[in-house]
Structure formats: C-alpha cells, structure tokens
Amino acid sequence: MLTAEAARLAIADAGLEPGAVDGAIELRGSPGGGDRAGYVDGFPRMLGLPVNVYLTVGRGGALASLGIAIAASFLDRGIASYVCLASANDTGSRARLAKERGHRGRPHDLEKEGYWGKPLGDLRAVSHHSWMAARHMKEYGTTSRQLGSIAVQTRAWANKNPEARMHAKTMTIEDHQQSPVIVDPYHLFDVSLTTDSAIAFVLTTEDRARDLPRPPVQVLGLGFAEIAAELWWEKKNYTHMAVPRARDMAFAQAGVSLDNIDAAMLYDCFTAEVLFQLEDYGWCKKGEGGPFAASGAIGPGGSIPVNTSGGLLSAYHHEDLTGFAEAVRQLRGEAGDRQLEGCQTVLFSSHGGEMLSPGMCSIHATTVLGTGR
C-alpha cells in the first residue's frame, strides 16, 4: 500500500493520468527473495495501471540507479512511454518489532540467511562495514573525531529539513564521541537510521517531459562499476570503493567534471563510506578524507554540500533513493531552508550488494542529474 500511494502521488505530480503509465518498476534491496507477495500484489495492480511491463529490481543500496538504467532502455525501445518507479520500506517498523524479541538495530529477519560469518558474529551491516573505518584508520591515521565530523555536518543539514527524522535533534562532535561504541571503532552516531519511507517518480523521454506541467529533472549521466573481481583480490576493498569507473562513465555522458557538481548525495550507510567517496571521487586525495571532512567542507556553507537532506545518517534510510529524492528537490528548487543557490547539477551515488564474506559491497553507481535547462 505504501508503494502504491507513493506511485499515485508521483503520477499526479507529473500531471499524468494513471492510464498513461505503461511501464512500472518496483525498487527493492532484495528483489529476488520471493519473501513477500509483492509480485502479484505490486503497485500496478493496486492502482490499475495498464502497464506493458512490471518488474522488481535492486541490489543492496543500488535501487534508483539500476531502475533508471532499465527504465531508460524501455523508453529507448518504445516498450513504454512513461515508466513509474516506486519503492517502499518499512524497516523502521520492523526494527521496533525485532527489538521486542531482544534484537537491536535492523530487524533480524531482514538479514539474509547464508552469510558466511553469521554464526561467527557477523550480525549486522556494521559488523563488517566497521572494518572499512578500522582499516582506513590503520593505513591513513584517520580518527573517530574526523568520522564524527561527517555525522555532525550531516545532522546540521537534517536540522534544516523538516522531513528528516533527526530534524529537531542537534549533534556536536562531543555528542558523537559520547554516543555508545556499538562496534568499535564505530559509535552509534556513525551508523545510519532505520526508518519507514516511500518514494516514487516517473521517467519519460525528453520530448514528452517538456509537455508536462512540472519542471523536468534530466538524467545527464549514469555509470556503474563492480569491484568483485578487482579490489577483493587486491585487498583494497576496505579502503577504496568502486568509484572511478562509475564516475568516469557518468561524467563522460554528462559532459561534466567534478567542478560542475553543485551538490553530492553520497551513499552514507556509515560515516566511512562518505569519507571514502570524498577521496575516490577526487574532492581530496586518498588518505586525506579525514582532515578534509573535519574542515567543514561537506556541511552547510562548505565547499561541496553533501547529503543536504540529512542523508541516511540523519534523515531517513531508503538506500540510494534518499540521495535521489534530495537531488530532485535541490534541482527543482524545492529544498526550503537548505536550498542551494543556482543548483544545476547534482550527483547521487549507489553502493552495496554485499558479496563473499560478506563485507565487500561491490556495486557502485554514479548518477548525474541536471535541471535540463
């Protein structure tokens, strides 16, 4: 029902009749699980959408990017003219239920059976993502306070966003340092939220979009990279992400460089992922992400605004759709108190898809969106 409601609102916002929507994609972190009746009870049936095609797609935190890639191919081939992409997430509610059974954090039943390390204590994403922070600390001398500065700046953005879960709660670096160490070196405030949310949008061709009442946001570039065959064997997957190839692909399509990016919605499941991306995209050199972040570069007034909604850390966790939705808000000039002046080009990143031990989140996607002006 949440997915259908988001889809209904997106279709109305686009100024379309539901009957015009002829393609539908449901975005999910684990689309192939078959653990829910979503395939027969998806939003096209609920809304009576006369679609030619409906599928579920997503891999870890890469939902919007993969969905856009597939929707674009439907549009290019004439399979559909207006594709509605929708996603809902009730992780927050299920986490509360899990807590009643003595679990903490993300609901236990969300974690896939079959992880290698699960009987050995690999219980949550933080169980292995914290290795990234530890390894970066070891190699480059990064500190918990530097990582904390990312959480603090992200919170400052959330304080400007009334939709953010943590809108009313401020955070200082001392608050971060005093928050419980849940998986050392990570404090509680290095970890993203568990929340409920639903997001939907309509993708169509440029000529059709021009005839619609709302100002369109354009997909300027889309790039993907996998590190499964590289960084794992080179043993660099705990200090590097698969950014460069995805970035270069997306930037080449968009005809932009890093200097053209007005804001970056970087996948912030944990603070270190933001730090890695600041380095891997090239806002600072490898190993210098700690001092760069601590300088205040990513918060309000900083040189590169990052996660202006409050991101996964302080607004809400809906994988890459959190960054996607905020990029659209900024480009439409609908970001309220946090609106960036002259914002024309925004990137959002996608990350996740744990493989092997797990611990290797091997997919990365870069999507560049623009005002289309």
Add this chain to the structure above:
Amino acid sequence: MTTAAESAVPWRKARPNIDQDNEAFWDGLAQHELLLWQCGQCGTWYWPKAYCREHENEPFAAQMSWQPASGTGRIFSANVHRWAFDPAFTDDVPYAFVMIELDEGPLISSMLTEPVDDPVAAIGRRVEVVFEDHLDLADGFVLPKFRLL
C-alpha cells in the same frame, strides 16, 4: 591448533549455510582441517571457491581442488562488538570480529576467541585457527574461530 570445548547449550545462533560449492570445506572443518581451494596448475590459493584468475581454466575448474592450509595468517581489519544485536550473542560480547589475510593469500572473516581492547591496534597481529566443535547437534558442524598468536 587446539580444540575449544564442545557446546552443551542448544544452538540459538544462525547455522552455517552449507551448499554444493562449500560442502567439502565444511567436511574438512569436521576433521579439524582448514581447507582452501588451490589451483593444481599454478598453486594459487582461493577462498571461497573460484576459477583460477591466473590462466585459462579447464571446464568446471577441473584442475582445482580443496587442500589443507596452514591455518595461520594475520588480521587485515578488525572491530569489537560491544552490543549483541542478536540475543544469542549476549554471552559473546565484547567480541572481535575480524577479517584475516591467511598466509596462503585469501581473506576470510571470523570471530577471535578472546576480545581485544583496540581493534585498530590489532590489525597486523598473527592468528591461528581454532576449531569449535558443535558436532553434538543434529546436523552438527565445526566453526573455525581464530586466536591471537
């Protein structure tokens, strides 16, 4: 290599996923052997199972096989769990969950048998496999944990 005490309590944690690709590995653990997947052509070691990256492979990686490994390595990265996210781990916290670079090359993750104070300082420490028996359970198994050397 030592053997940890057998578990007398019912198993409340997740069970290992044993499938066609890793069954021999788990059979090895039951015999207190840490097996890795080795290329018979060039000697390169892998874990988990993979085709050899160094050259063309025979169909179904026919030249590769599970072979006993040293069981030693060093900590590549580490953390210390202070929260038990699952109540079945209440008696384990605080515990170190570490990524180990085995001496043969592959990475493998596991729990240390003793906690460490500072996970970042633990990176680089030498470790050795410890076999934790749970063969008294129905469809029992042996878990490979590691201890600091």
